[in-house]
Amino acid sequence: MTNLDVCLSPALIQLYNVEDYIVVVIDIFRATSSICYGIENGAEAIIPVSEVEECAAYREKGFNYLLAAERNGEVVDGFDFGNSPFSYTAEKVAGKTVVLTTTNGTHALHLSRSAKEVVIGSFLNLTSLCNWLKQQNQHILLVCAGWKNNFNLEDTLFAGAVVEQLKADGYVLDDPAIAANDLYQLGKDDISQYLSKTSHGERLKKLGIEKDIAFCMQIDLTTAIPILEGEKLVKLSQ
């Protein structure tokens, strides 16, 4: 019996024996969507860090890193770009290593390090990710990065989309996985509409990043699966 569990917030991750699982980290608006798109577009690696200062420190290391840092929806002075997925095009990132500042996503990744594998999920690589997961025959834990350590709807809805593709394969679902899948059933016909009622959707609208949000809702635009190797996210070779 293999388990398919959903951790609704990083604050709950200590309830799971992370080392027993393949972990999928989910931060739909916008970290894991941007990471999937950047890796698809040929970024050699993406390094997620928590703080702008940590990100800036990479400049001193003498390598040719691209530095992405954003606060309140604006690119921080002296940085190459922000967190918008539109910054992660092939023209900008192919062959480059990007250091990305993200709070919720980095936190979730950090707490998941001891897992068998840590991969990155978003609507962009949904089916490719699910097909790979099905082949692994391992317990799977979907870790929602959430918002400030609490539950959010967009990450949970995506977790429910993964459950939808895997559940026919005989996994045992925990209660959060059942709930996530039920919420996905409610939202799947119009995900943007469903998410527009969330508090985070309101917050993001105020930041003027509706285009980013619409981009992050696209299903199966990409096939690359970012996987954690040391501190770097790289393309999983299949």
Place this chain on the structure above:
Amino acid sequence: MTNLDVCLSPALIQLYNVEDYIVVVIDIFRATSSICYGIENGAEAIIPVSEVEECAAYREKGFNYLLAAERNGEVVDGFDFGNSPFSYTAEKVAGKTVVLTTTNGTHALHLSRSAKEVVIGSFLNLTSLCNWLKQQNQHILLVCAGWKNNFNLEDTLFAGAVVEQLKADGYVLDDPAIAANDLYQLGKDDISQYLSKTSHGERLKKLGIEKDIAFCMQIDLTTAIPILEGEKLVKLSQ
């Protein structure tokens, strides 16, 4: 603007400023259902404690307490009864103080102590509770006791039932409140059927307490609202 928030697990309660809220503690199977039924049936007070030893210590205090302790579905030797709501009839509890051993429920109560008020909710007193909440004009936090500090469906579904009765009154809902209400919409036509698919439902069936579960699903069987005064739950006088 008043907020109606749902805390999906005691492990998330530190994300809220509990002192700003009236807190409703929810532990549907079976602690808060039994508490509502006991207070309705004239128990003078119910004292929830975490450990069987703590419960036993009340015997030494020389008062005439009824002691309720259960492990693995059986009444512990030397105790008066277990956690089944059927033990909380007027014949047994009227005029008595009951010391109740419960793990998840006590934990949630303990973490909620600093709230403006702490009251107890279950399907049994749903409408009475909601009518009282509407009159308070305060921020409301629905705290799901969950299962071993994690999310469970039954407590979340009940939180969604409270949101359903209050949402027309102009509260601002957080994402967990929206999700809880959506799950309630899915389950409300047949709550037992909906919850039968949960992991906890399976667990409880193995304990042979299906009758208890069916009892806990009854809506508006009671009107009393248990409220925390010091360490005791007593009947709120309205």
